[in-house]
Amino acid sequence: xxxxxNGHLWKYSEFLENKDFFFNKKEILKSLSKKDIDDAYLxxxxxxxxxxxxxxxxxxxxxxxxxxxxxxxxxxKRFDLKSFKALGGAYAVEKVSQGNKDIVVATATAGNHxxxxxxxxxxxxxxxxxxxxxxxSDARGQAMSDLGADVIKVKGNYERSLIECIKQSTDNxxxxxxxxAWEDYMLVPKYTMAGYTVMMREIIDQxxxxxxxxxxxxxxxxxxxxxxxxxxxxxxxxxxxxxxVEPDSAACVLESIKxxxxxxxxxxxxxxxxxxxxxxxxxxxxxxxxxxxxxxxxLPDDDIAKTMRLLGNAxxxxxxxxxxxxxxxxxxSLIASCEDEKIKxxxxxxxxxxxxxxxxxxxxxxKMYQKLINQK
Ligand SMILES: Cc1ncc(COP(=O)(O)O)c(C=O)c1O
Numbered sequence: 001x002x003x004x005x006n007g008h009l010w011k012y013s014e015f016l017e018n019k020d021f022f023f024n025k026k027e028i029l030k031s032l033s034k035k036d037i038d039d040a041y042l043x044x045x046x047x048x049x050x051x052x053x054x055x056x057x058x059x060x061x062x063x064x065x066x067x068x069x070x071x072x073x074x075x076x077k078r079f080d081l082k083s084f085k086a087l088g089g090a091y092a093v094e095k096v097s098q099g100n101k102d103i104v105v106a107t108a109t110a111g112n113h114x115x116x117x118x119x120x121x122x123x124x125x126x127x128x129x130x131x132x133x134x135x136x137s138d139a140r141g142q143a144m145s146d147l148g149a150d151v152i153k154v155k156g157n158y159e160r161s162l163i164e165c166i167k168q169s170t171d172n173x174x175x176x177x178x179x180x181a182w183e184d185y186m187l188v189p190k191y192t193m194a195g196y197t198v199m200m201r202e203i204i205d206q207x208x209x210x211x212x213x214x215x216x217x218x219x220x221x222x223x224x225x226x227x228x229x230x231x232x233x234x235x236x237x238x239x240x241x242x243x244x245v246e247p248d249s250a251a252c253v254l255e256s257i258k259x260x261x262x263x264x265x266x267x268x269x270x271x272x273x274x275x276x277x278x279x280x281x282x283x284x285x286x287x288x289x290x291x292x293x294x295x296x297x298x299l300p301d302d303d304i305a306k307t308m309r310l311l312g313n314a315x316x317x318x319x320x321x322x323x324x325x326x327x328x329x330x331x332x333s334l335i336a337s338c339e340d341e342k343i344k345x346x347x348x349x350x351x352x353x354x355x356x357x358x359x360x361x362x363x364x365x366x367k368m369y370q371k372l373i374n375q376k
Contacts, residue, residue, distance in 0.1 A: 004064055010303055010336040013248035015343055016296040018257050023242075023292045025233040031287045032193055032230040040091055040194035041201050047123070053077045053199075055206035058357075061316040061331070065338040069210065069354045072331075073199055076322045076362020081119055083324075083361035084199055084224060085112040085275075088179060090120025091195030092188050096175045101125055106174040108132070108154075108162040111140040112275055112364065113179045113192075118147035120177075129174060131165040133157050139365070180221050181283040189284050193227040200231025203356065214347065215356040216243045216330040219253045219289075220278040224360065226285025229292045240356070241347060243295045245333040247271035252281045253289060254296035262286055272301040272372075275326045275360070295347065297333045304328045305372040311359075312373050322362040324369060330357035 004010075044050060054077060058070040075084040093105050106129040107117045114130045121128035128149040132141055133156060141151045152168075154161040162178070169176050181189035215232070217225035225244050232240065244253050249271050255263040265279040281289070307328035311321040316331070323331075334355060337343045349355070363369035 004335065010332055010339055012297050012299050012333060012336040012340075014251065014254060014296075014298045016254055016258060017346070018291070018294055018296070020257070020260055020291055021294050023239045028230055028233040028288050028292055031284055032190060032197070032227065034234055036190060036194040037197045037201075037230060037234045040087075040191075041198050043094060044087060044091055044195060044198050049079055052202040052206065055203060056317055056319065056321060058316040058331075059318065061335075062355075065335060066351060067338070067349060067353045067355060068351055070334070070357060071203070071207065071210075071212070071354065072317070072321065072357045072359050073203055074321060074359045074362075075199070075327075076324070076359065079119070081115055082364050083112055084196060084358070085116045085361075086119065087116075087195035087198050088192035088223065089113050089116030089177060089195075090123065092177045092179075092191035093117055093120035093126065094124060095191045096177055096188060097124055097126060104129060104172070104174040105177050106131070106165055106169045107177045108158065108165040110136055110158055110274070111143075112361075114144050114149070115147065117177050118144045118149035122148045129165075129168070131161040131168075133161040139367070179223055179282075183283070186284055189223065189282060193223050193230070193284060196224050196227035197231040197234070199358070200228055200235055204235045210354055211238060212240045212356045213353045214241045214243065214349065216245055216333055217358060218273075218276055218326055218329050218360055219244050219246050219281070220250075220276040221280065221282040222253050222285030222289055223282055224358070225253070225293070226288040228358070229288050241295070242293050243297060243333065243347070244289065244293045245297045245299060245329045247273045247276050247329075248298040248300050250277045250279060251296070251298040252279055253293070254298055256281050256286065257290065257293060257296055260290070272304050272325050273329060276329070297337070299329050299332055299336070303332045305375040307331050308369070309373045309375075321359065322369070323359050324361035324364050325372065326361050327359040330359070
């Protein structure tokens with residue numbers, strides 16, 4: 001043990017096995033169909049500047065923790081937005097606009113989704129209104145203004161910004177492009193998830209002959225995780241073990257899987273893993289995730305900065321990887337699982353395992369990134 005022999009135990013908070021697990025491809029593809037997935041790939045792969053993001057082998061880490069291979073999908077290279085989010089909001093904007101240049105798109109956001117919507121609107125020459133709560137940082141607001149959006153600050157929290165977005169959009173006939181689904185608002189969130197499935201299509205090509213045995217998926221409202229599971233159902237003729245990882249302060253998927261129904265979490269402390277700090281799983285991903293996720297893990301923030309630093313200084317791979325806060329939990333949960341013999345056996349992690357991790361983002365918040373990787 002070279003990298004990890006510092007006496008530090010990598011931490012997880014909770015580990016849960018899904019008692020309702022069964023992976024039914026047909027059921028999964030009812031929520032996000034083969035056509036939804038194929039249409040998204042066809043469109044996005046034709047966008048100017050498109051190229052697949054790298055799939056990097058964490059060869060040093062796999063050797064250390066006794067696995068065959070660890071593949072890391074590096075979304076820090078996704079267009080110029082440095083996050084998989086670029087695939088979702090921007091694609092939903094394209095679908096909603098249907099070639100009409102006169103529409104105005106609007107969204108409420110904590111940051112990353114809004115950037116994708118603003119970027120997608122600019123791509124197509126559409127006007128864009130972004131509603132943010134008073135708690136969203138000025139830097140995040142500025143990033144969306146820089147993409148040409150009108151940024152409207154709303155007093156109160158995210159929910160207040162969404163209410164204001166819906167009100168003004170209804171009054172002005174703007175098209176709402178939200179990534180979270182509710183009872184009568186499912187189509188647009190579905191488009192954002194269809195956009196995310198492009199990652200899986202690329203991964204399939206990049207894996208070549210390798211088969212993945214495990215996939216670890218970060219979740220906020222579950223859109224990314226649900227999309228990747230749908231991608232598995234669409235593209236693979238085998239079923240890897242699926243694990244969802246969340247912050248322990250906002251483990252809404254874990255708590256919902258525990259009871260078999262959507263549970264709302266009262267978030268008492270905002271996690272460093274900002275994009276994943278969500279209190280309620282969204283409806284479309286829930287339908288996919290409730291049976292197809294085999295295990296859930298929740299994590300404290302403790303190992304985030306260290307993991308970002310180790311990815312950044314090439315301790316885990318031959319090359320340096322710029323990984324933001326939301327990219328670290330996949331790596332942490334894998335190491336923590338391998339350090340716990342019982343969980344390692346339960347997950348059947350061994351010398352034959354090929355694990356897929358999603359590096360959701362790069363230094364989307366550069367100041368925060370520098371602060372964290374330099375933390376001692
Ligand atoms: C930047 C960012 N935002 C949000 C999320 C969560 O995505 P979702 O809300 O679709 O589950 C992630 C990763 O899970 C992320 O990396």
